[in-house]
């Protein structure tokens with residue numbers, strides 16, 4: 001079977017690692033990064049298929065790292081994939097230089113990792129001779145445990161997964177696949193998640209997940225006050241402190257944006273989406289005159305973060321024309337200035353639908369994208385967008401999630417609020 005014959009899903013879970021195992025895993029990360037680097041250095045400008053890179057670089061990887069044989073093979077394959085994407089970037093007229101491996105991750109496959117779903121544990125191969133560590137999966141409570149629909153079902157087969165070390169925590173991005181039924185090849189039933197960006201809510205998804213900007217706005221005002229005091233002071237040491245404060249503010253904003261980006265990607269995975277759609281960012285500052293904390297910079301950053309996190313999960317990210325997404329009723333399509341009686345409220349003057357304005361806009365972002373997609377000759381096969389309780393196909397309407405997909409069991413009438421200042425997931 002080829003790669004296209006499978007449905008693929010990723011389940012993200014935190015991992016509880018003992019202090020001893022933690023240092024072993026960190027050493028494994030270092031060995032993995034070195035292994036990938038050795039393979040890329042060897043194969044760069046020479047070859048790019050997995051088998052060619054493996055043949056050329058495997059011995060070097062083994063000699064220069066303590067990676068086990070299967071991990072050395074995976075490092076060669078990783079290098080091959082990265083070289084391949086450099087080549088295709090260059091074919092698109094973009095710049096691409098030789099990859100360097102700095103991020104704290106390791107790739108696993110079914111030979112280097114075993115999942116024990118009943119025990120909610122995994123065993124992971126570490127560097128050295130056939131050694132493994134065991135760790136507990138820290139799964140969310142049942143309500144949010146979308147991971148179970150892949151972990152607990154035999155039809156989903158574990159495939160390539162990655163271990164990540166982030167902000168002092170360990171995460172596993174567990175890859176699963178199942179064969180597509182034969183007749184599904186031609187059907188077009190891809191799903192997207194719509195995302196609206198804004199002032200009071202940094203982002204709202206078409207599945208009604210809200211990422212509030214409250215904490216961020218509050219902190220930004222505090223930073224601003226401190227900066228004001230320091231500027232007034234005017235001494236040289238105040239100037240130095242000012243630079244430190246600005247640096248800390250930047251770090252804080254980036255941390256929040258990372259955590260929102262992670263949340264958006266998780267939401268797309270939870271609802272089995274194939275892609276994430278934003279409004280085009282050009283001109284967003286003019287469209288959001290109330291903007292206090294954010295600048296085009298912050299939204300661009302957020303978009304970039306989502307883009308690379310999504311890509312790592314096999315999701316695409318695209319944008320669509322923002323015209324009228326805030327004034328259009330996502331239920332009936334009626335467009336009018338009066339549909340927006342206040343910043344947060346949407347109330348359709350034609351069909352009477354009342355909703356949070358940003359949530360209505362998130363649905364419109366997805367809807368506009370789908371309509372464009374339907375008219376395009378080389379589309380992605382996307383035909384619907386995800387809500388919390390079902391999917392919407394333009395012109396055909398709403399389909400609730402079947403009991404088959406357990407997404408429905410997480411459905412709640414209230415809006416789910418996410419605190420972007422919380423720890424990045």
Ligand SMILES: [Zn+2]
Pocket residue numbers: 329330331332333334348349350351352353
């Ligand atoms: Zn309406």
